[in-house]
Each structure stands twice: as C-alpha cells, then as structure tokens.
Amino acid sequence: MEIDRAIHQGARYLANQIRPDGMFRYRVNMNPAVEVKPRYNILRHAGALYSLTMYHRWNGQSGAESAMALAAGYLRDIATRPVPGLPHICAVWSDAEVSKSGAVTQAKLGGTGLGLAALACHEAVRPGFMEIEVLRSMGRFLVFMQQESGEFYSKYFPDHRGRDSTLKSLYYPGEAALGLAMLHELDPDPTWLESSILAMRHLARERKGHGDNVPPDHWALLATERVLRGPHLRHRAEIESELLEHAAQICRRMLADQIVDKPSPYCGGFQPAGNTTPTATRLEGMQAALCFLPVSSDAYDAIRKAVSLGVEFLIRAQVQEGPFAGAWPRSIQGENGDLSAGEVSNPRACEIRIDYIQHAISALVQYREHSIVNN
Numbered sequence: 001m002e003i004d005r006a007i008h009q010g011a012r013y014l015a016n017q018i019r020p021d022g023m024f025r026y027r028v029n030m031n032p033a034v035e036v037k038p039r040y041n042i043l044r045h046a047g048a049l050y051s052l053t054m055y056h057r058w059n060g061q062s063g064a065e066s067a068m069a070l071a072a073g074y075l076r077d078i079a080t081r082p083v084p085g086l087p088h089i090c091a092v093w094s095d096a097e098v099s100k101s102g103a104v105t106q107a108k109l110g111g112t113g114l115g116l117a118a119l120a121c122h123e124a125v126r127p128g129f130m131e132i133e134v135l136r137s138m139g140r141f142l143v144f145m146q147q148e149s150g151e152f153y154s155k156y157f158p159d160h161r162g163r164d165s166t167l168k169s170l171y172y173p174g175e176a177a178l179g180l181a182m183l184h185e186l187d188p189d190p191t192w193l194e195s196s197i198l199a200m201r202h203l204a205r206e207r208k209g210h211g212d213n214v215p216p217d218h219w220a221l222l223a224t225e226r227v228l229r230g231p232h233l234r235h236r237a238e239i240e241s242e243l244l245e246h247a248a249q250i251c252r253r254m255l256a257d258q259i260v261d262k263p264s265p266y267c268g269g270f271q272p273a274g275n276t277t278p279t280a281t282r283l284e285g286m287q288a289a290l291c292f293l294p295v296s297s298d299a300y301d302a303i304r305k306a307v308s309l310g311v312e313f314l315i316r317a318q319v320q321e322g323p324f325a326g327a328w329p330r331s332i333q334g335e336n337g338d339l340s341a342g343e344v345s346n347p348r349a350c351e352i353r354i355d356y357i358q359h360a361i362s363a364l365v366q367y368r369e370h371s372i373v374n375n
Contacts (some may be wrong), residue, residue: 006315007364011055013326014048014357015064022074024048030324030350040098042079043111043175044355049075050118051358054365056125065126072122072129075115080138083107084158089144090137091156092116107156110172112141116179120186132187139183142176143195150202152176173199174219181226196227197239204246212252216270216278218285221247225288247289251299254282258306265332268313273346274332276317280359283310287366311367314360319352327352328360 017025026040049071052064075092083089091107092115116138123130145153145163152173153163180196200223207214224243233239257270270278286303293300317332319325331349 002315003311003364003368006318007055007361007368008059009326010318010328010357010361010364011052011059011064011326013324014052014354014361015067017354018067018071020070022070022072022078024071024354027351027353028324029347030319030329030352031347034347034350036351038100040100041355042075042092042094042098043108043114044353044358045071045079046075046092046111046115046118048354048358050114050121051361051365053118053121053125054362057121058365058369068122069126069129072119072126076119076130076134079111080115080119080134082137083141083156086141086144088137089140090134091141092138105158107141107158108169108172109142109145109152109154109156110169110175112138113172113176113179116142117175117182120179120182123186135183136187136189139180139187139192139195142180143191145176146195146199150198150200152199170215170217171219173203174217174221174223177223178219178226181223181230184230185226193227193230193233196223200224200227200246201239201242204242207246207249210249212249212256214249214253216254216257216282216285217250218281218288221250221285221288225291228292244293247293248297248299251286251289251293251303254286255299255302255306257282258309260309265316266313268309268311269332270310274317274349275330276314276328276332277330277356277359279310279313279317280328280356280363283307283314283363284359284366287363287370290370307367311364314364318360324352326357328356330356 019025024045027036029036052068056068079092080090081093083091092111093105093107094111096103096105116135119130120135145156153165154167154169154172155164156162157164177196177199180192184192200220203220224247228240228243259266259269261267266274270282286307290303317328319327319329329349330351
C-alpha cells in the first residue's frame, strides 16, 4: 500500500537523524549551495519523538527502538530539569547554548507540554522508561503556568522575571492541554484533566463569536479528542457543547483554506506556496475531530474528503530517491512535484527540518489508524 510505504520510509529517515547523543540532525537543505545555520528547538525534538512513538504503536515493532530510546533519553535526562525555587516541579528547558537562537535559557510552556506528551506516549509503548513522579513534576509546571481563567503564561525565566506572558503563542495552550490529558491517562489525578479542560474551555470562549475567523489550531483539536475520550468526564454535556462548537469553528476555517484545483500540483494542500507542514498539521487536527464530531454535523463529510485529498498531497510531496528519500521538504514545487523550481526562487523550499517529517508521519499514521476516514 502506497501510504504504508510513505509512513515506513518517513519514519526510517527520521529515526536515522537521531545522533548517538540523542539529539536529532535538526535541519538540512537538499541544495548544497544553501548554507544552513546551526539551530536546535527542543520543542520540535519532543514532537519528532512523539511521531516516532505513534509510528511504533501503529507498526508494533518499528525497528527504531534504540534510536527512539536515545532521543527519549536526551529529553528526559538532559532537557528536563527542576525549576529553581519551585519544589517538585520540572520543565523542559530551552538552553541558550543548545538552541543557538540568541535567546537566553528559558522554559517554554509548549516545550514542556509537548515534552510531557512525547514522554507519556513513549512510556505507553515502553513501560518503565519514565518514573511517574517525573511526569507529575512536568504536569505541575503546566498547572503552575496556568491562570484562573484557563489562560497560560507562555514562558518561564529562571531570573526575576519568572512567569512571562509577553509572548502569545498560538500552539502552546493546545500542546499543554494535550500533555496534561495524556498524563491523566497514565496517572488519574483529576488535577491534570481539570487543568486541560480549563485550558480548552478558555480557548473556546475566547474564540466564540468570531465565526470561522479563528486560527487553524490543530493542537487544540488533538487535545479536545484526548479530553473527550475520557469515560468518566464530569459535566460532559456542558463541556462537549463548548468544545464541539470550538472544534467545528477550527475545522471550517481549515476547510476554507484547502486548494482543490485538481490540475494543480498543490491540490490537497493548504497554502499557495505548496508548503507541506500546514497540510500535515491540518490533517492531524481534522482527523482528531472526526473521532468526536457527530457524523450528522455539516462538516463531517467535507472533512473526510479534505483529509483524503490532503493525504494524496503529502504522498506526492515526499522525497522518493537519493540520500533524502523518505523526508518531506518545506515545499512541493514544480509541475511534477519536484523541487527544482524552488531552488532559485526560494532557497528554503528545499529545506528539511525534523518537524516537517514529524507532522507528516503523524498525519499519515492517523489516517491508517482511523477506519472512520478509510471506510
């Protein structure tokens, strides 16, 4: 099956980017004339690990267990550390000397949220790898970063600034809510689920009344699916009403962005430039929504069709041959989906970064797992 080949090849490429120290080869460019600056984003490290554990769960034996263990070990042992002055609280730290971004060492909400999701997912496929108390300490950091309204502070600085809300990140709240919901599945302390629900309800209320003019927040859809799968959710009817309308808003916005012009090589994608990751992330979110949106909803069939069209785009965009086989570049270019047209006009079109591969693998694995889409 073509989609299975794409998943296996993508996961193999991503696993092969894990170095002996547990870090990924973060970014390359298929055009050797393009200089690639050294950067590292620990949030995307966590996301890449998350997608590989999804692949392992789907495939049974991924063949990449040792590489995955290295990446998970780096996240657990090097990047996750206590927060000074806050007992029993740990965060995933973005270290200045590692990120090379010019920013000072800090703990980002999204980094700990997605790091918690990745380590919880890894623990589910490799029991005993994580001490539950470490996962709890990460959950406590996310709760500590949450305000009474459900809104989060975005960053924590280990100096006088402490919690900081200067940055308003689109994705951090959903990543934090997802991590908390996944922690609750391993450790049924109601604190984790209540914090996740509070975050999602805050987003729903903040966006209510904006029609379909809402951001394409796929992490919110993934978190909503985790929250609503709980069999003993208190006040389910009230919570569902808010979260379902919020999810429908996001999905309608996503559907409006899709390119459906069949002769175009960009057909199925969601950006005129042919970028691959916006397609993959929207597929992740919409497929999560298919798990909880009523079949009778107006958008349900439209989402299914959009997902199938988007999957076709992702398969076309994957590199098929050569040293980068299995990877997804930043953009699909040219009449036949080749990248030659992008090398001159946009040097980054040929860029390959671990999150481009992560999101594509996650979207395709979801497609294979969800009979709701395939049948």
